[in-house]
Amino acid sequence: MSLNIPTTRVPRVVIIGGGFAGLELANKLNGQNFQVVILDKNNYHQFQPLLYQVATAGLEPSSIAFPFRKLFQKQDNFHFRMVEVKEIYPEKKRLLTDKGELFFDYLVIASGAGNNFFGNANIEKYAYPMKSISEALALRNIIFQRFENALTSETIKEKDANLNIVIVGGGPTGVEVAGALSEMRNKILPKDYPEMDFKTMRIILIQGDKRLLSSMSEESSSKSDFYLKSMNVEIFYNSKVTNYDGEHVYFNESETIPTKTLIWAAGIIGNRIAGLETSCYGQGGRILVDQFNACIGHSQIFAIGDIALMKADEKFPNGHPQVAQTAIQQGKKLAKNITNIQKNEQLLPFKYKDLGSMATIGRNKAVVELTGWKFQGFFAWLVWIVVHLRSILGVKNRFVVLLNWIWNYFTYNLSLRLIIKSKDTKND
Amino acid sequence: MSLNIPTTRVPRVVIIGGGFAGLELANKLNGQNFQVVILDKNNYHQFQPLLYQVATAGLEPSSIAFPFRKLFQKQDNFHFRMVEVKEIYPEKKRLLTDKGELFFDYLVIASGAGNNFFGNANIEKYAYPMKSISEALALRNIIFQRFENALTSETIKEKDANLNIVIVGGGPTGVEVAGALSEMRNKILPKDYPEMDFKTMRIILIQGDKRLLSSMSEESSSKSDFYLKSMNVEIFYNSKVTNYDGEHVYFNESETIPTKTLIWAAGIIGNRIAGLETSCYGQGGRILVDQFNACIGHSQIFAIGDIALMKADEKFPNGHPQVAQTAIQQGKKLAKNITNIQKNEQLLPFKYKDLGSMATIGRNKAVVELTGWKFQGFFAWLVWIVVHLRSILGVKNRFVVLLNWIWNYFTYNLSLRLIIKSKDTKND
Numbered sequence: 001m002s003l004n005i006p007t008t009r010v011p012r013v014v015i016i017g018g019g020f021a022g023l024e025l026a027n028k029l030n031g032q033n034f035q036v037v038i039l040d041k042n043n044y045h046q047f048q049p050l051l052y053q054v055a056t057a058g059l060e061p062s063s064i065a066f067p068f069r070k071l072f073q074k075q076d077n078f079h080f081r082m083v084e085v086k087e088i089y090p091e092k093k094r095l096l097t098d099k100g101e102l103f104f105d106y107l108v109i110a111s112g113a114g115n116n117f118f119g120n121a122n123i124e125k126y127a128y129p130m131k132s133i134s135e136a137l138a139l140r141n142i143i144f145q146r147f148e149n150a151l152t153s154e155t156i157k158e159k160d161a162n163l164n165i166v167i168v169g170g171g172p173t174g175v176e177v178a179g180a181l182s183e184m185r186n187k188i189l190p191k192d193y194p195e196m197d198f199k200t201m202r203i204i205l206i207q208g209d210k211r212l213l214s215s216m217s218e219e220s221s222s223k224s225d226f227y228l229k230s231m232n233v234e235i236f237y238n239s240k241v242t243n244y245d246g247e248h249v250y251f252n253e254s255e256t257i258p259t260k261t262l263i264w265a266a267g268i269i270g271n272r273i274a275g276l277e278t279s280c281y282g283q284g285g286r287i288l289v290d291q292f293n294a295c296i297g298h299s300q301i302f303a304i305g306d307i308a309l310m311k312a313d314e315k316f317p318n319g320h321p322q323v324a325q326t327a328i329q330q331g332k333k334l335a336k337n338i339t340n341i342q343k344n345e346q347l348l349p350f351k352y353k354d355l356g357s358m359a360t361i362g363r364n365k366a367v368v369e370l371t372g373w374k375f376q377g378f379f380a381w382l383v384w385i386v387v388h389l390r391s392i393l394g395v396k397n398r399f400v401v402l403l404n405w406i407w408n409y410f411t412y413n414l415s416l417r418l419i420i421k422s423k424d425t426k427n428d
Numbered sequence: 429m430s431l432n433i434p435t436t437r438v439p440r441v442v443i444i445g446g447g448f449a450g451l452e453l454a455n456k457l458n459g460q461n462f463q464v465v466i467l468d469k470n471n472y473h474q475f476q477p478l479l480y481q482v483a484t485a486g487l488e489p490s491s492i493a494f495p496f497r498k499l500f501q502k503q504d505n506f507h508f509r510m511v512e513v514k515e516i517y518p519e520k521k522r523l524l525t526d527k528g529e530l531f532f533d534y535l536v537i538a539s540g541a542g543n544n545f546f547g548n549a550n551i552e553k554y555a556y557p558m559k560s561i562s563e564a565l566a567l568r569n570i571i572f573q574r575f576e577n578a579l580t581s582e583t584i585k586e587k588d589a590n591l592n593i594v595i596v597g598g599g600p601t602g603v604e605v606a607g608a609l610s611e612m613r614n615k616i617l618p619k620d621y622p623e624m625d626f627k628t629m630r631i632i633l634i635q636g637d638k639r640l641l642s643s644m645s646e647e648s649s650s651k652s653d654f655y656l657k658s659m660n661v662e663i664f665y666n667s668k669v670t671n672y673d674g675e676h677v678y679f680n681e682s683e684t685i686p687t688k689t690l691i692w693a694a695g696i697i698g699n700r701i702a703g704l705e706t707s708c709y710g711q712g713g714r715i716l717v718d719q720f721n722a723c724i725g726h727s728q729i730f731a732i733g734d735i736a737l738m739k740a741d742e743k744f745p746n747g748h749p750q751v752a753q754t755a756i757q758q759g760k761k762l763a764k765n766i767t768n769i770q771k772n773e774q775l776l777p778f779k780y781k782d783l784g785s786m787a788t789i790g791r792n793k794a795v796v797e798l799t800g801w802k803f804q805g806f807f808a809w810l811v812w813i814v815v816h817l818r819s820i821l822g823v824k825n826r827f828v829v830l831l832n833w834i835w836n837y838f839t840y841n842l843s844l845r846l847i848i849k850s851k852d853t854k855n856d
Contacts (some may be wrong), residue, residue, distance in 0.1 A: 043847045044846050148510045152430065415495055422560060
């Protein structure tokens with residue numbers, strides 16, 4: 001089998017993964033003297049910051065998914081292949097995919113991070129993560145399926161287990177999904193299900209740390225806590241989920257909550273690809289890189305984004321935060337450095353520039369931290385909207401997302417509460 | 429198990445299926461003295477006339493799916509349950525679903541029609557139908573998966589089988605999907621896949637009859653033939669597909685076409701529910717009804733829409749066309765008649781009013797027949813757009829569909845060419 005990528009005179013840069021990091025790198029290499037090959041198991045880039053809105057029926061999946069082929073329609077000597085990378089052979093400068101082998105001059109691993117269930121097989125089996133559009137859609141389907149099942153439940157216990165939703169993890173994803181679910185419960189569900197009393201529905205956020213959004217300031221943490229509690233989200237701090245059997249969450253030794261829907265937003269781990277020595281990996285399944293994002297011991301293999309662990313940036317001795325900004329900045333810098341290698345020019349060390357962070361909890365409720373400036377509430381929420389709208393790819397998508405948001409703001413009543421069951425593809 | 433529908437003093441009308449027929453009936457019974465229960469296996473109404481645009485990446489599924497709960501938010505004594513009806517017990521006036529039993533005063537079967545593979549197990553196994561949103565999405569995914577696979581095909585034979593698409597059935601669905609695929613091939617795919625020569629891609633329409641759109645006039649048939657051929661669709665008339673093994677379509681005794689994608693739009697059959705005597709059924713798996721849509725021999729069980737077969741309307745001795753208009757008109761008339769039964773007033777026989785029919789083949793290309801007026805081309809295409817936009821439920825959906833159409837008209841370049849793989853729901 002072969003990937004059928006034509007050989008050209010210019011060096012071939014193979015990028016594994018078209019997330020924020022890989023996409024930025026590919027864009028910046030455009031017009032330079034390279035053949036660029038992007039490999040991804042999906043045919044689209046996903047805008048992860050808004051996955052929680054797909055899961056909570058606030059946005060269509062297509063609004064935050066962008067087909068790579070459309071993004072790169074106008075780039076020369078660019079090739080996309082929808083494949084899964086199976087193994088890297090660093091010595092041979094080749095890699096193996098499910099559709100054949102491929103030679104590279106430069107390899108950039110931007111495979112991102114997946115869900116970390118910390119080895120708990122039960123949680124992995126029963127909990128719903130939301131790190132991808134497929135996962136967010138599965139979560140949307142199951143949330144609404146549970147409400148339907150609650151209506152035909154025979155016991156109060158069964159009804160409660162169908163209604164209650166437990167979210168594990170108090171980072172931005174956990175906070176945002178808890179807020180969105182709470183707004184849905186308070187405003188939308190009583191209209192959709194007039195027969196049902198949603199006052200008994202519990203939305204519970206379990207956080208391992210002593211505060212929410214622990215990468216932000218204590219001010220933002222306490223404001224998020226205030227917002228969520230005002231929306232009737234129950235929060236458990238310093239709490240550790242020990243087990244989940246699909247019916248009950250067990251945490252803090254002796255506590256249990258009945259729920260059929262556990263949302264897992266508690267941790268991530270690097271998406272590992274076979275072939276690199278164990279010594280290449282650091283904590284969190286991340287690939288150790290030098291200040292130029294080169295994998296230790298491999299001058300033509302790089303790692304960027306969530307999968308990369310750089311300890312050389314003195315302000316971040318334990319690695320950079322695994323967020324979009326790090327990915328984008330590393331992709332941009334690596335494009336420059338690969339070009340410099342070709343020109344025999346000096347490489348530039350990566351320095352992370354913290355542009356701030358933000359999270360939205362509900363309408364008119366957000367926390368924003370820019371360098372030296374913290375604010376919350378309505379204005380923060382507007383800033384959050386503008387920043388996210390600007391980041392979405394595609395004019396039409398931006399427009400549709402904005403339309404959905406405006407519509408939802410005034411009506412609390414989008415018509416996306418669909419349970420679209422999947423059909424398996426055939427003879428494939 | 430129980431469906432937990434409260435008992436009230438007014439008679440209970442149970443409607444199986446929320447398609448055009450069931451929805452119209454439920455709407456018209458609103459405000460009358462009934463308890464209305466809609467049962468459907470999906471939680472949304474689907475706008476079938478535009479399924480082909482979901483399959484060909486022209487519209488998001490959410491634009492043509494409308495959650496029942498939202499549609500009926502403001503109706504009193506209305507209940508929706510997402511269940512599958514397993515059996516009807518006419519004598520007991522009860523029915524069995526996968527979530528328990530239910531009593532009815534009036535039962536209306538509006539379960540519609542599904543795909544008819546005419547007993548060919550291979551075709552059923554390998555072909556892609558598009559009678560539902562789930563099926564249309566599966567088809568969208570597989571079409572774009574095939575193009576990706578074509579890029580990494582090792583032989584020309586394999587590449588051809590990945591690129592070629594064969595559509596069986598020359599009714600409106602077959603004609604519309606053939607036209608949409610052809611426009612995609614001619615205008616969009618060469619931009620998305622600059623490496624691929626789409627001139628070798630064949631789009632083939634196999635029609636059993638001697639002309640397309642055989643329910644319309646010969647003028648419309650020949651114009652559709654002209655349009656499709658001008659867009660490089662190959663059409664085989666008087667042809668019967670005998671087998672399909674997932675790699676080759678066999679038809680007309682000796683002819684074969686290599687294709688991994690066979691779209692089945694060749695026939696429908698009533699979605700049968702157990703419990704009615706065999707004598708209740710006529711041809712096409714349809715339920716025989718009298719002029720008031722009552723099932724023969726069952727004065728409180730009715731059938732409307734695609735599943736109903738009424739031979740009493742003298743202009744349609746073999747039953748009415750299985751189209752949206754029949755379904756809507758029957759739903760409306762039955763609402764009136766059920767009300768009349770309650771009031772001991774006389775029943776009104778159903779008379780089908782043909783409002784015309786239309787099909788669109790491509791941009792600026794449609795055929796329209798209104799009573800005594802036939803026209804084709806750009807104006808027909810505009811009429812088609814207006815009629816379909818008006819029929820879509822929901823202001824926001826209408827707006828988004830219009831936006832997509834305008835965008836597509838000017839850019840030929842929506843970003844919906846996504847292969848969103850399904851994740852199974854867990855512990856359910």
